[in-house]
Amino acid sequence: MGRRRIGVELEDYNVSVPILGFKKFVLAHLVSIDQDTYSVLQIFKSESHPSVYKVASGLKEGLSLFGILNRCRCKWGEKLLRLWFTRPTQDLGELNSRLDVIQFFLLPQNLEMAQTLHRLLGHIKNVPLILKRMKLSHTKVSDWQILYKTVYSALGLRDACRSLPQSIQLFRDIAQEFSDDLHHIARLIGKVVDFEGSHAANHFTVLPNIDPEVDEKKRRLMGLPSFLTEVAWKELDNLDSRIPSCSVIYIPLIGFLLSIPRLPFMVEASDFEIEGLDFMFLLEGKLHYRSAQTKELDALLGDLHCDIRDQETLLMYQLQCQVLARAAVLTRVLDLASRLDVLLAFASAARDYGYSRPHYSPQLLGVRIQNGRHPLMELCARTFVPNSAECGGDKGRVKVITGPNSSGKSIYLKQVGLITFMALVGSFVPAEEAEIGAVDAIFTRIHSCESISLGLSTFMIDLNQVAKAVNNATEQSLVLIDEFGKGTNTVDGLALLAAVLRHWLALGPMCPHIFVTTNFLSLIQLQLLPQGPLVQYLTMETCEDGNDLIFFYQVCEGVANASHASHTAAQARLPDKLIARGKEVSDLIRNGKPIKPVKELLKEKQMENCQTLVDKFLKLDLEDPNLDLDIFMSQEVLPAASTIL
Ligand SMILES: Nc1ncnc2c1ncn2[C@@H]1O[C@H](COP(=O)(O)OP(=O)(O)OP(=O)(O)O)[C@@H](O)[C@H]1O
Numbered sequence: 001m002g003r004r005r006i007g008v009e010l011e012d013y014n015v016s017v018p019i020l021g022f023k024k025f026v027l028a029h030l031v032s033i034d035q036d037t038y039s040v041l042q043i044f045k046s047e048s049h050p051s052v053y054k055v056a057s058g059l060k061e062g063l064s065l066f067g068i069l070n071r072c073r074c075k076w077g078e079k080l081l082r083l084w085f086t087r088p089t090q091d092l093g094e095l096n097s098r099l100d101v102i103q104f105f106l107l108p109q110n111l112e113m114a115q116t117l118h119r120l121l122g123h124i125k126n127v128p129l130i131l132k133r134m135k136l137s138h139t140k141v142s143d144w145q146i147l148y149k150t151v152y153s154a155l156g157l158r159d160a161c162r163s164l165p166q167s168i169q170l171f172r173d174i175a176q177e178f179s180d181d182l183h184h185i186a187r188l189i190g191k192v193v194d195f196e197g198s199h200a201a202n203h204f205t206v207l208p209n210i211d212p213e214v215d216e217k218k219r220r221l222m223g224l225p226s227f228l229t230e231v232a233w234k235e236l237d238n239l240d241s242r243i244p245s246c247s248v249i250y251i252p253l254i255g256f257l258l259s260i261p262r263l264p265f266m267v268e269a270s271d272f273e274i275e276g277l278d279f280m281f282l283l284e285g286k287l288h289y290r291s292a293q294t295k296e297l298d299a300l301l302g303d304l305h306c307d308i309r310d311q312e313t314l315l316m317y318q319l320q321c322q323v324l325a326r327a328a329v330l331t332r333v334l335d336l337a338s339r340l341d342v343l344l345a346f347a348s349a350a351r352d353y354g355y356s357r358p359h360y361s362p363q364l365l366g367v368r369i370q371n372g373r374h375p376l377m378e379l380c381a382r383t384f385v386p387n388s389a390e391c392g393g394d395k396g397r398v399k400v401i402t403g404p405n406s407s408g409k410s411i412y413l414k415q416v417g418l419i420t421f422m423a424l425v426g427s428f429v430p431a432e433e434a435e436i437g438a439v440d441a442i443f444t445r446i447h448s449c450e451s452i453s454l455g456l457s458t459f460m461i462d463l464n465q466v467a468k469a470v471n472n473a474t475e476q477s478l479v480l481i482d483e484f485g486k487g488t489n490t491v492d493g494l495a496l497l498a499a500v501l502r503h504w505l506a507l508g509p510m511c512p513h514i515f516v517t518t519n520f521l522s523l524i525q526l527q528l529l530p531q532g533p534l535v536q537y538l539t540m541e542t543c544e545d546g547n548d549l550i551f552f553y554q555v556c557e558g559v560a561n562a563s564h565a566s567h568t569a570a571q572a573r574l575p576d577k578l579i580a581r582g583k584e585v586s587d588l589i590r591n592g593k594p595i596k597p598v599k600e601l602l603k604e605k606q607m608e609n610c611q612t613l614v615d616k617f618l619k620l621d622l623e624d625p626n627l628d629l630d631i632f633m634s635q636e637v638l639p640a641a642s643t644i645l
Pocket residue numbers: 381383384385386403404405406407408409410411412553
């Protein structure tokens with residue numbers, strides 16, 4: 001605080017930031033989620049901005065949960081949404097108060113009100129910055145206008161909220177806490193600031209009837225041009241007859257001057273002297289003088305322009321002080337308006353995507369989700385198959401999910417994490433029903449592309465993440481592991497995965513809620529996990545139709561019998577020959593038989609090469625006088641030998 005010099009920016013350097021008190025910020029209700037989880041669950045996703053003009057920030061939000069829920073109208077709403085996302089909570093009072101507001105706006109009869117409030121929120125601007133500028137007396141003309149609009153919109157919000165059920169805390173707070181100070185500020189600004197005049201003059205000007213002295217001076221300033229013409233006529237009578245014209249001008253800070261065109265005979269500086277006049281300067285072909293008349297005008301009218309500005313600045317300062325004295329209400333406006341903004345954004349997303357209200361049961365461990373959906377995938381897939389998830393109770397703590405590649409295991413895993421996360425930030429969730437128990441953390445080990453940026457091997461990242469979960473997860477934590485152990489030798493990877501799961505299972509009732517997907521079918525076939533109620537095996541439903549494999553993306557109890565890797569390979573357009581060979585080898589290994597070399601393939605190629613060489617010999621014209629048999633032998637025959645023999 002000392003280094004940033006908050007609040008003492010203008011003070012001497014030896015004045016330090018005054019510390020007025022200490023407040024405690026308790027992390028008790030916070031749900032811990034690490035950076036990797038935010039990234040793999042696509043809660044946030046920053047992408048580089050395609051516009052070259054955005055090089056400064058350079059980032060924009062990609063397809064992410066934050067991106068689809070962020071329908072905030074004001075910057076402060078967006079900031080608060082980000083804050084809520086970084087601080088999921090277990091505070092049920094807070095979560096339910098958020099959900100109450102969303103539920104209210106989801107009722108069809110309240111849609112119009114939601115739209116009205118949404119519109120008003122668009123005018124709530126960056127008041128703290130303006131207040132900061134006011135404190136430093138750097139207020140700009142546009143600041144007054146923004147403040148005026150913000151205050152009026154806040155009053156609009158207050159009036160609207162007064163007509164809404166006061167049983168909902170946010171409406172009650174807005175109705176009560178948007179006090180009459182707002183009216184006072186709006187009235188003051190509206191009465192004092194001349195917005196049009198300020199814009200035209202590019203500085204703060206006040207409306208008439210605020211200060212009679214300023215009004216009088218402005219009147220005089222307005223009448224000045226015709227008055228000065230009169231004075232100029234009088235001056236011209238006293239001048240040399242060769243001078244055809246003159247004018248009296250007013251320059252702020254310098255005063256009134258007599259301006260005469262430079263005539264051809266006025267060559268040297270000495271030619272500029274005119275009796276009775278004091279030469280001041282030559283500018284753009286005109287000579288400027290002070291005369292007795294202009295001096296009289298100076299004394300009479302003075303620096304009218306500057307006087308008016310000084311007085312208006314003083315009035316602005318007074319206005320600033322009055323606004324700052326009531327600034328507390330503006331801070332409260334921002335707090336409550338941004339909260340309303342976020343909840344309206346949640347309600348709008350919930351309406352569009354068909355989300356439902358989650359229920360919190362602190363006595364329940366784990367989560368129960370009925371027909372849940374992945375909030376991002378459901379927007380991309382033509383038809384999305386909902387799936388339920390239940391952990392804790394008699395449904396076991398460790399879910400081992402197997403299934404062919406691309407059958408939807410990772411999506412299922414992520415959707416459990418995302419629905420839980422959404423419930424913990426107080427949003428409606430993409431599920432028919434969701435019951436969220438006490439969850440103190442979400443740990444994940446799901447692959448992403450970060451290994452390049454981190455400079456760590458994929459396996460090392462895997463291990464770091466799993467170690468974090470093993471060392472920190474409690475019986476209230478949710479752990480999502482997607483194919484851990486793939487990054488190393490199969491046997492070692494499988495052994496590590498089994499060891500980690502056995503460690504957790506040994507904790508009994510203290511075991512976290514774990515969802516783990518794996519392609520290591522040996523984990524089940526070799527019975528590497530202890531049998532018992534803590535483990536439940538799930539698989540993704542599929543059906544074989546000849547060579548085709550049909551995915552139903554439906555989770556059911558059971559174990560996958562094969563990985564169907566060849567099917568996935570065929571979809572990825574790997575050559576048929578390769579796939580067939582892969583299948584052959586895999587069958588041989590599985591049946592414990594030795595792997596034979598691909599003789600047929602080799603022979604086929606050999607035959608092809610021989611045929612090519614024979615063709616070359618047959619095409620050879622021995623009668624051709626240009627034929628050089630040495631070259632033919634060294635360039636055509638010998639290189640082919642290695643592929644034939
Ligand atoms: N519930 C669903 N409804 C509709 N489509 C789905 C569903 N789940 C997954 N998919 C589709 O299946 C694709 C593959 O899903 P996912 O990545 O979860 O498979 P996976 O089993 O984890 O594969 P791998 O084992 O290769 O990692 C998704 O990109 C999506 O298009």
